Amino acid sequence: MTSRTMQAHPAGEHEAAAVMQHGQSGMPTALVGMLLFIASEVMFFAGLFATYFNARASVGAGQWGPPEGAHELDLPLAAVLTAILVASSFTMQFGVWAIRRGDTGKLKLWTGITLALGALFLAGQLYDYSELGFGISDGVFGTTFYTLTGFHGAHVFGGTVGLTIVLARAMRGQFSARNHVAVEAVSMYWHFVDVVWIGVFSTIYLLR
Amino acid sequence: MATTTLEPRAGTYRRSWVIEWLTTVDHKKIGILYIVNSFLFFFAAGILALVIRTELAVPGLQIVDQATYNQAFTMHGTIMLFLFIIPALSGFGNYIVPLMLGAPDMAFPRINALSFWLLPLGGLLIFSGYLFGGAAAEGWTGYAPLTGQEYGTTPGTDLWIIGLTLVGTASILGAVNFIATIFKMRAPGMTLFRMPIFVWTVLVTAVLILLATPVLAAGLIALFIDRNYGGSFFDPTVGGNPILWQHIFWFFGHPEVYIVILPAMGVVSEILPVFSRKPLFGYKAFVFATIAIGLLSFSVWAHHMFTTGEVFLPFFAFMTALIAVPTGVKMFNWLATLWRGKLMLATPMLFALGFVSMFLIGGLSGVMLSSPPIDFHVQDTYFVVAHLHYVFFGGSVFGVFAATYYWFPKMTGRKLNEPLGKVHFWIHFIGFNLAFFPMHQLGLDGMPRRISDYSPDAGWTLLNFVSTIGAFMVAVSIIPFLINVIATFINGEPAGDDPWEGNTLEWATTSPPPPYNFDRLPPIHSERPLFFLTHGHGHAAERPADLEETEEEDVEHRGGLV
Numbered sequence: 001m002t003s004r005t006m007q008a009h010p011a012g013e014h015e016a017a018a019v020m021q022h023g024q025s026g027m028p029t030a031l032v033g034m035l036l037f038i039a040s041e042v043m044f045f046a047g048l049f050a051t052y053f054n055a056r057a058s059v060g061a062g063q064w065g066p067p068e069g070a071h072e073l074d075l076p077l078a079a080v081l082t083a084i085l086v087a088s089s090f091t092m093q094f095g096v097w098a099i100r101r102g103d104t105g106k107l108k109l110w111t112g113i114t115l116a117l118g119a120l121f122l123a124g125q126l127y128d129y130s131e132l133g134f135g136i137s138d139g140v141f142g143t144t145f146y147t148l149t150g151f152h153g154a155h156v157f158g159g160t161v162g163l164t165i166v167l168a169r170a171m172r173g174q175f176s177a178r179n180h181v182a183v184e185a186v187s188m189y190w191h192f193v194d195v196v197w198i199g200v201f202s203t204i205y206l207l208r
Numbered sequence: 209m210a211t212t213t214l215e216p217r218a219g220t221y222r223r224s225w226v227i228e229w230l231t232t233v234d235h236k237k238i239g240i241l242y243i244v245n246s247f248l249f250f251f252a253a254g255i256l257a258l259v260i261r262t263e264l265a266v267p268g269l270q271i272v273d274q275a276t277y278n279q280a281f282t283m284h285g286t287i288m289l290f291l292f293i294i295p296a297l298s299g300f301g302n303y304i305v306p307l308m309l310g311a312p313d314m315a316f317p318r319i320n321a322l323s324f325w326l327l328p329l330g331g332l333l334i335f336s337g338y339l340f341g342g343a344a345a346e347g348w349t350g351y352a353p354l355t356g357q358e359y360g361t362t363p364g365t366d367l368w369i370i371g372l373t374l375v376g377t378a379s380i381l382g383a384v385n386f387i388a389t390i391f392k393m394r395a396p397g398m399t400l401f402r403m404p405i406f407v408w409t410v411l412v413t414a415v416l417i418l419l420a421t422p423v424l425a426a427g428l429i430a431l432f433i434d435r436n437y438g439g440s441f442f443d444p445t446v447g448g449n450p451i452l453w454q455h456i457f458w459f460f461g462h463p464e465v466y467i468v469i470l471p472a473m474g475v476v477s478e479i480l481p482v483f484s485r486k487p488l489f490g491y492k493a494f495v496f497a498t499i500a501i502g503l504l505s506f507s508v509w510a511h512h513m514f515t516t517g518e519v520f521l522p523f524f525a526f527m528t529a530l531i532a533v534p535t536g537v538k539m540f541n542w543l544a545t546l547w548r549g550k551l552m553l554a555t556p557m558l559f560a561l562g563f564v565s566m567f568l569i570g571g572l573s574g575v576m577l578s579s580p581p582i583d584f585h586v587q588d589t590y591f592v593v594a595h596l597h598y599v600f601f602g603g604s605v606f607g608v609f610a611a612t613y614y615w616f617p618k619m620t621g622r623k624l625n626e627p628l629g630k631v632h633f634w635i636h637f638i639g640f641n642l643a644f645f646p647m648h649q650l651g652l653d654g655m656p657r658r659i660s661d662y663s664p665d666a667g668w669t670l671l672n673f674v675s676t677i678g679a680f681m682v683a684v685s686i687i688p689f690l691i692n693v694i695a696t697f698i699n700g701e702p703a704g705d706d707p708w709e710g711n712t713l714e715w716a717t718t719s720p721p722p723p724y725n726f727d728r729l730p731p732i733h734s735e736r737p738l739f740f741l742t743h744g745h746g747h748a749a750e751r752p753a754d755l756e757e758t759e760e761e762d763v764e765h766r767g768g769l770v
Contacts, residue, residue: 026392029315036418045426047459051441055452058447137438139446
């Protein structure tokens with residue numbers, strides 16, 4: 001049977017060499033991977049949202065909310081945090097556009113601003129938690145509220161880790177107009193985290 | 209000029225084989241790690257199955273108490289599904305898919321290694337419950353409120369949650385890797401509709417894993433919060449809903465059933481044509497049936513919940529019956545492939561035929577269960593146990609063994625012994641039917657699942673005893689298999705590169721393949737590039753390989769042999 005392997009068509013040699021470069025056409029493989037990962041994250045949050053809506057339906061819309069004696073949700077603070085996170089999506093995108101032009105200085109600037117806005121959001125969320133006066137164990141509203149916002153916050157934290165890595169690599173001059181797939185991937189993730197927050201904010205704060 | 213001694217050539221590093229295997233990112237080695245790891249868990253879960261069957265052989269509690277029994281069936285189900293069948297098929301996918309695509313490796317080799325190493329870690333965490341006062345004991349479905357603090361008192365339940373989350377993460381990362389590999393790493397000329405069927409089934413499976421498993425992760429995390437941080441997702445006394453767990457679990461769990469069976473269908477669809485010396489009948493119909501199963505699998509989950517009274521019966525009954533249609537299409541694909549073929553009954557073929565016949569029985573009982581009146585009657589009885597074992601064991605596990613016999617020569621360069629393989633198959637096949645066929649009748653007679661004892665007056669004794677004999681036969685059949693594997697490793701018959709005269713690219717390289725897989729690739733004009741390389745395809749054989757493809761030529765290729 002070895003002969004069969006050996007008598008491969010002459011064109012095969014050329015094609016085998018092409019295999020190595022084949023992944024280079026179209027969207028970079030790393031971005032495909034990131035998009036697929038984000039798809040799975042969408043389903044993860046879909047599961048958490050399902051628990052929220054299920055609990056809301058079984059409690060009844062009239063009784064739905066923080067337990068007796070606790071503070072109401074802080075809508076103005078949440079609105080400010082929303083504005084911060086949405087703004088950070090824009091600053092991230094400015095950074096991506098900068099590196100596509102090859103402007104590493106602007107990349108560092110915009111990534112730094114995005115990181116700062118992300119950190120500000122997390123700090124604001126922790127402040128919000130400390131003021132609410134109810135916990136994860138105080139009824140099903142508290143459970144779903146902290147799970148949904150908490151897992152979103154954990155994803156924001158994950159995003160800031162990614163941003164830190166992008167910033168550190170940008171400082172070392174590892175990105176160029178041609179070679180910056182990590183910036184694109186982190187920006188995709190950051191936009192995703194932002195969109196999830198818009199969903200969380202609308203569901204918990206606006207859709208009461 | 210010192211430049212000549214700057215770096216040693218690739219392959220000249222001296223590393224011990226232990227370090228080599230622990231740190232490898234080669235998809236072939238990772239694939240073998242997956243398969244070996246899966247079989248180790250298979251043996252562990254098999255021993256638990258023997259504990260269950262021994263206890264049930266005759267009325268009375270003989271060898272274990274009820275708590276131990278609950279742990280045994282819980283661990284048996286969890287380990288068999290999450291740490292044997294899914295990873296074993298992922299292992300074959302890991303090894304074979306890049307080869308079938310003509311690719312040098314997976315898209316993300318290091319993530320590939322991570323998704324493997326999470327598996328033994330997760331599996332050992334799940335098992336470690338036994339060291340800390342008892343493993344999880346709520347059944348592999350982990351229904352609330354059994355898993356709540358009140359009833360699920362063993363620390364094993366928390367370890368079960370953590371372990372499953374890790375295993376689920378591994379699956380998701382693996383799925384990302386498979387999809388990226390299939391879309392980005394195909395050899396030139398391999399269009400989507402020239403991919404081998406196994407690759408198609410792995411692709412659809414990976415999409416199901418990608419979209420279903422995160423939902424289970426969300427549910428497991430909710431359960432963990434309920435148990436450890438005073439949450440109340442599933443606690444009705446403070447507004448939670450125990451039925452919510454069933455929805456979440458089965459929203460994952462039913463696609464998961466297809467995650468388990470689709471790659472096995474792919475394996476069988478590779479083996480039947482090779483051992484019938486015919487192309488697969490209706491390649492495109494098979495592909496579309498696979499996609500249809502994938503889509504429909506997200507709309508049938510509540511048929512596990514008919515008796516809760518919380519689901520809309522007509523919709524889920526209809527969708528469940530509907531999903532049998534693409535499955536039936538595949539049955540015809542397989543039968544028509546066999547029809548007037550030149551059948552060669554080697555061991556891989558025997559297991560593939562075992563798959564087709566046993567999966568048919570499991571599929572038929574599945575259609576019966578899709579009807580709510582029947583389901584209400586047999587819910588949570590041994591009829592369901594019989595059904596799921598015909599699908600999982602008669603289906604997927606037969607597929608795993610078919611794949612093992614089929615691809616062992618590629619992985620090791622040595623061919624498993626045929627007579628021993630046939631002994632394995634026949635004891636396995638007869639034992640399997642002896643173990644699980646009587647369970648249909650036991651279920652119709654009203655024997656509930658998950659009980660450790662039954663009354664001697666119930667009339668279930670004889671069938672249970674027969675079933676236990678069958679279970680031990682299955683266990684015995686593993687002995688010739690193990691002897692075969694070990695003996696072949698030591699002194700097996702050299703297989704050559706292509707012992708079965710296969711159709712797909714994995715047979716176009718050496719056995720085992722070099723680390724980079726291919727020195728050169730044959731031209732790819734169909735889903736059977738190797739067949740046409742050897743046998744030509746009519747007058748088309750004389751054409752230059754770089755000739756532009758036409759649709760007309762494709763038709764000729766597919767019909768080439770007939």
